[in-house]
Amino acid sequence: MNKRTFIKTSALTGIGSAMGMDALASLFQSKATIPSDVLARDEAFWRSIRSQYLLKPDYINLENGYYNFIPQPLLEKFIGHVREINYQGSWYMRNNAVENKKRVIEKLAAMVGCSADELTLTRNATESLDIVITGKHWQTGDETIMAEQDYGSIIEAMKHVANRYGVINKMISVPNHPASDEEIVSLYANAITPKTKLILVSHIINITGQILPIRKICDMAHAKGVEVCVDGAHAVAHFQFKISDLNCDYYGSSLHKWLSTPLGAGLLYVRKEKMPDIWPLIVGWEKDPYKMLRISHTGTHPAHTDLTISDSIDYYNMIGAERKEARLRFLQEYWTSRVRNHPKIIVNTPADPTRVCGIANVGIEGIKPGDLAKRLLEEHKIFTVAIDGANVFGCRITPNVFTSLEELDLFVAALKKMSA
Numbered sequence: 001m002n003k004r005t006f007i008k009t010s011a012l013t014g015i016g017s018a019m020g021m022d023a024l025a026s027l028f029q030s031k032a033t034i035p036s037d038v039l040a041r042d043e044a045f046w047r048s049i050r051s052q053y054l055l056k057p058d059y060i061n062l063e064n065g066y067y068n069f070i071p072q073p074l075l076e077k078f079i080g081h082v083r084e085i086n087y088q089g090s091w092y093m094r095n096n097a098v099e100n101k102k103r104v105i106e107k108l109a110a111m112v113g114c115s116a117d118e119l120t121l122t123r124n125a126t127e128s129l130d131i132v133i134t135g136k137h138w139q140t141g142d143e144t145i146m147a148e149q150d151y152g153s154i155i156e157a158m159k160h161v162a163n164r165y166g167v168i169n170k171m172i173s174v175p176n177h178p179a180s181d182e183e184i185v186s187l188y189a190n191a192i193t194p195k196t197k198l199i200l201v202s203h204i205i206n207i208t209g210q211i212l213p214i215r216k217i218c219d220m221a222h223a224k225g226v227e228v229c230v231d232g233a234h235a236v237a238h239f240q241f242k243i244s245d246l247n248c249d250y251y252g253s254s255l256h257k258w259l260s261t262p263l264g265a266g267l268l269y270v271r272k273e274k275m276p277d278i279w280p281l282i283v284g285w286e287k288d289p290y291k292m293l294r295i296s297h298t299g300t301h302p303a304h305t306d307l308t309i310s311d312s313i314d315y316y317n318m319i320g321a322e323r324k325e326a327r328l329r330f331l332q333e334y335w336t337s338r339v340r341n342h343p344k345i346i347v348n349t350p351a352d353p354t355r356v357c358g359i360a361n362v363g364i365e366g367i368k369p370g371d372l373a374k375r376l377l378e379e380h381k382i383f384t385v386a387i388d389g390a391n392v393f394g395c396r397i398t399p400n401v402f403t404s405l406e407e408l409d410l411f412v413a414a415l416k417k418m419s420a
Contacts, residue, residue, distance in 0.1 A: 025318055036325075039323055043405060053402050060383065061403075062382060062383060064398045068256065069260070074260065077308055078262050093303065105121060107309075108313065112243050114242070114269050115272070119267060119292065122252070122266040122296065126252075127281075133160075134160065138161055142197040147174045149390045151231055151233065178210075192221070196226050199227070203231065204234045204359065208348050209357065209361065209396075211239070214230055218248050218249075230252070233254045236259055237316050240322065249271045251268070254266045259316055262305050265306075268296065278295045280294055283297065285297075331399045334408055336362070345363075348360075362395060365419070368388065370388060382414060384396065
């Protein structure tokens, strides 16, 4: 079977065979006693999960990090919420929307490990972090610290406050293969001065998949009187953690990535004592400085997305946080282990399993990242995204739980062929 036939055949096998949520729950329950690391390698089991997704047959999708489209059972839930809210119209928005959103926030807070009164829903991580970055009480001469590997639009937000208020941004560079946590922590510590007000740090670097020692960075920063804002765009529902264990002051994430909600869902956490320090991005009626609603007002919003967040949490809990993390880590290690020491192939992601989960980045000597991504798509029908800068030169690879080993085998073969 050639690669084009394989792609179309494997994508079409799921059409019309998706189980409902109850049947899925029974499937997962039948595997309850199997260790997560063992189940991660059970391709027959994960093929049944793959059948829940309607996958486009034109290419192998290894760019699920931007937006992880939702499985069919959740899509049906979402469509049902759209229909119901459209049916109820203003009645729903005036009588049910506020309380339902509150319940979703409480459920989400339990999942991510923080107090519900310190959490709110946003449209994405960018909006969450911009609320903090543009809302702080900046003064001329204040200093911030960030890494060149941080997300581009967040770096631009920091440049915005620098231009507007005279803030000084200090840029560091996180090594792709650090020797220890202390090496990373010291990079931020050495950049702190008496004028440092905020550190922006990625929980997981979006272009390489490297997971940073957030708790150690936060503890160090707080000992020096510096706040920490964490970009967790790719962390929630990717690997296990609790926001309360990180000791950060602010945390933003997108939910339409690894939690697989509909597009336009994110979260913002603000430590309660820090809430009065933030000016609202959109002004509403709440005036209590210790209420999240004061800094998270949005006006009329797509309430059906809020409701589907609850369904997505149910789906995630059904899979199990430990089982999902094990599957994502297994897929990453499966392909990186086959190319990590191959001539001319450069893996820009640590091999240490404590520093990485499902995302990795790979390049080939002598091939520009843009050309590599183009050739992977045109010659091998594999969709990735090129990363060219911040000391990272390659393609970001983000499989999902439904990605098959056959697809990764084709990807590895393509890399080896091009590197030759």
